[in-house]
Amino acid sequence: MGMKSDIQLIKDGKRLDGRKPNELRDITIKAGVLDNADGSCYLEWGGNKVLAGVYGPKQCLPRHLSNPYKAVLNYRYNMAPFSVDDRKRPGPDRRSVEISKISAEALERVVLLEKFPETMVDVYVEILQAEAGTRCAALTAASVALADAGLPMKDMVTAVAAGKIDGTVVLDLNKAEDNFGQADVPMAVLQHSGEIVLLQMDGDLTQKEFHQAATMAIEASKKVYELQKAALKDKYKERGSK
Amino acid sequence: MSVEEVALEVKGDYVRQLAAKGMRQDKRKMDEYRPIKVTPNFIPHALGSSYVELGKTKVIAGVSMAVGTPYPDTPASGTLMTGAEFAPIASPLFESGPPRPAAIELARVVDRGVRESKTIDFDKLCITEGEAVWMVMLDLHVIDYDGNLFDSSSLAAISALLNARIPKYEDGKIIREETSGKLPVSKKPVECTFAKVGDVLMLDPTLAEEQGMDARLTVATTEKSICAMQKGGSGSFSLDEVEGLIDQAFKKGKALRKLL
Secondary structure (H helix, E strand, C coil), rough: CCCCCCCCCCCCCCCCCCCCCCCCCCEEEEEECCCCCEEEEEEEEEEEEEEEEEEEEEEEECHCCCCCCEEEEEEEECCCCCCCCCCCCCCHHHHHHHHHHHHHHHHHHCCCCCHHCCCCEEEEEEEEEEEHHHHHHHHHHHHHHHHHHCCCCCCEEEEEEEEEEECCCECCCCHHHHHHHCECCCCECCCCCCCCEEEEEEEEEEEHHHHHHHHHHHHHHHHHHHHHHHHHHHHHHHHCCC | HHHHHHHHHHHHHHHHHHHHHHCCCCCCCCCCCCCCCEECCCCCCCCEEEEECCEEEEEEEEEEEECCCCCCCCCCCCCCEEEEEECCCCCCCCCCCCCCCHHHHHHHHHHHHHHHCEEEEEHEEEEEECCCCEEEEEEEEEEECCHHHHHHHHHHHHHHHHEEEEEEEECEEEEEEEEEEEEEEECCCCEEEEEEEECCCECCCCCHHHHHHCCCEEEEEECCCEEEEEEEECCCHHHHHHHHHHHHHHHHHHCCCCCC
């Protein structure tokens, strides 16, 4: 956030990529794209390309980590070395460990893990191409992959970010806006209850601006949710036509 | 499962029962901090340091500095690195070894509060553009653990940064004994953490309350703005709850700032 620059991010009410302040980037979601995984999802969100795969419920290993009351949910957010301009050193870094932790906690709210004691569910998300907003794209895709795996869930998790650029609250920051903007608020919400299951923020916001950003993100999540549902339905439509 | 983990689980259940009746184990109000003690410059040999007690939680923050090459995208700015160690001395629940996700999260949330508040003037930490800048290293050392490491550590962090001095740098050498001024720190970002236990929201959770909680929210504020937030735990918040907590964080933040 907040690298200095002379770049004007909003001109005549339009952003550099031509979007209005409350407009999402183009999103396409496809469910069931991997053969080996129990559930999977491929998602494109602007320039982000994300692949999510779910394995499980399966035997919990190592055994001592198993929980007698519920399944353990593991989430691995992983950036491919070629996903960013400067090669990302393979393997988990501090950023991806943190993202994995809070994303797992968000999903724990919806997956009925108590139905599968002593087991584990692995959720793997590969960021193939990154262009700001990868944690939201990843979590949105992971939620579809979990549903595709047939895991019982209370709701879908839908993640969208809002932020602030040139003093204006906007939806879904792109790369330049993420680098040179003033604030970023990634959020994940459940559509039926309105619960917030993931919330982070960095930058500089007043209380009023936060309210605007959060409302904008929640509103936009409804659109993303429809795309998530459509992706799951499409998978079966395609199967039926074969 | 160790004996300590089992005992903690029992305490967590107890905390939940109490919260349902609107009570806390230590009889605190829901919006009340445990006693806080800040001792700046606790380790005089370090360039900056502070020791914070928050109830039974004890944390030391230390500042070290080194000269290094700047990041290519910010050639005229110094850098900040924050690390956290849950030393096994602090709790039977901690083990030695590389930092676990909880320690990484703590370091990153404290870092974000400091960095995003723009309290450190990184431009003043430039020695030669593109070649040499000061790298500030902020290390958080948990030495006794009874919950709410976010607030205690961020308080120790900003307190340590406020009393940190920059060593002298001459002919490519750092002269630790001499100082070339104080670290340019202008604001006092502080973090307030709330736990949600059942439907009850409480400030400054103890370890037992963290065990019993469904979710937590940390809000970092300066005088006027929110500079960082982090939700944790497998529970959730409504937007109204979040906004109410932000409001409280501003109020409680004022009191915390007076301790610095």
